[in-house]
Amino acid sequence: MEPRAIIEVDGADIKWNDFLSLSVENTVYLAADSFECTLNNSLMLSDWLRKNQEVRIYLGYVKNIHEWDKSQLNHIFTGKIDGVKPNFDSSKTVRIIGRDYSETMIDTEYSVSYNDASSSDIANLLAQKYGLKPIVTATDNKVDRDMWINKKEWEVLQGLADEEGFVCYVTKDKELYFGERNANESAIDTFVYTQGLKSNCKIEFDDSSIDVINKVTVRHWIHKRKQLIEASSQNDFLISQMGQTKERIEYVAKATTDGIAKGYADKLLKEYSRQVVTGNGTRYPGNPNLYAEGIVNTVNCGRFSGSYYLNKVVHQLSKNEGYINTFDITNVRPDDAQQYRSDIYENNGKKY
Structure with missing residues (x-):
């Protein structure tokens, strides 16, 4: 099985012979999925490529490298071109970058x-x-x-x-x-560590209190009554251990009374105050079925073995290095990508 990709631009497929490298980044909810692709520009593809053209990306493996088509690959991305960057030097390439339709x-x-x-x-x-x-x-x-x-x-x-x-x-x-x-709780892949050449991944774990929340406040504004519903729950032991209060405010439409809001706050605090274990790494070979918030298992990692959520997945394919994934994982289900908000809204001019 050999990795292959098809880059479709405004309904026309870029030839595999013109393909050099591809990177597709899939993140949790708020941040736009993005891509970057480098192509051979000997035939002046840069004269045809334009901003805002629609791009569809297909990625996967084929059995016969001499006879294959798009139907054998996984459709992993649809979006628009944000920029066209031709390089007129000895390599004569053109790079296109873009984001999904949330851009x-x-x-x-x-x-x-x-x-x-x-x-x-x-x-x-x-x-x-x-x-x-x-x-x-x-x-x-x-x-x-x-x-x-x-x-x-x-x-x-x-x-x-x-x-x-x-x-x-x-x-x-x-x-x-x-x-x-x-809520799909089925694992989509397993990352196995074995000393030597038998591992299918390399992972560095981080067990810290950086992302631990010790107070949760649930709010809901009832428009008709002009009434604010609010209730909080906190873990005093964690607050004393951490030396500070780390609060998260959640808006819950179903919290129609202070009592219901308190119930949601208690439930959310149990989740957010768990000790968060994160990790990042690479996996060989690449898997086109990996996606952000999907669940993966880790094996032979001691106390760090278990189930994790994918925070971010990057699919990287090049003719020189083949197909790999890089990824970020966490043992607590990621929320609505709040970790991306400051990056996006404080740096509006920076798309990547």
Whole structure:
């Protein structure tokens, strides 16, 4: 089995002979999935390639390198070109970079105001605006005006998803998903460590208290009654151990009373106050079925063996080095990618 990729640009396939290298990064929810591809530019592909052209990427393995086609590969990405970068030197190559269909909403200021709109109304409007198929769960709570002032469209959607207890992302099939988190608990791969050449991965683990939360506050604004529902739960032992309070605020639409909010706060605190073990590494060979928030097992890693969630997966394929994955993992299910928010919204001009 040999790794192969097809880069489809505006419906036309780039020839394998012109392909040099590819990197596709898949992250959890808020951050856009992105790609970077380097091509042979001997035939002046750079004259044809343009910003905003649609790109579909297919990746996988084939049995017969002389007879294969796109149907044998996995469709792993759909998005648009953000930049075309030809290099006129001895190599004569062209590099294209881009992001998935959330990229326009990440870059665009929210400009429409409503007096009587729900979260799902806004999700449906933005799906229609960008030609995405809406997979939107209907909601009743009306959106407060402060939710969209001076914010990007994607930031508004993520904030609304938080309030409803939802997640929001764009799929490779050009769907805008706004609804409950899909709870798939089946492992999609196993990373095995063995001294010598038999390992299929290299992982460095980190067991620390950096991401541990010792206080959770649950809030819900009931628009009709102009009432704030709020309750907190904290772990005093962890606070004394850590020497500080590390609080996370969660907006839960189902918290309609202080008592219900307290129940959610107690439940979330148990999850967030667990000691977080993270890891990062590489795996050989690459697996096109790996995706962010998927579950993987680690074997022969002592007390670090077990099940982990993928925070980030990077698929890297080149003709010189073959196909590998790099990845980040955590033993606690990642939340709605809050760890990416400051990176995206404090560095709006930086796409990568």
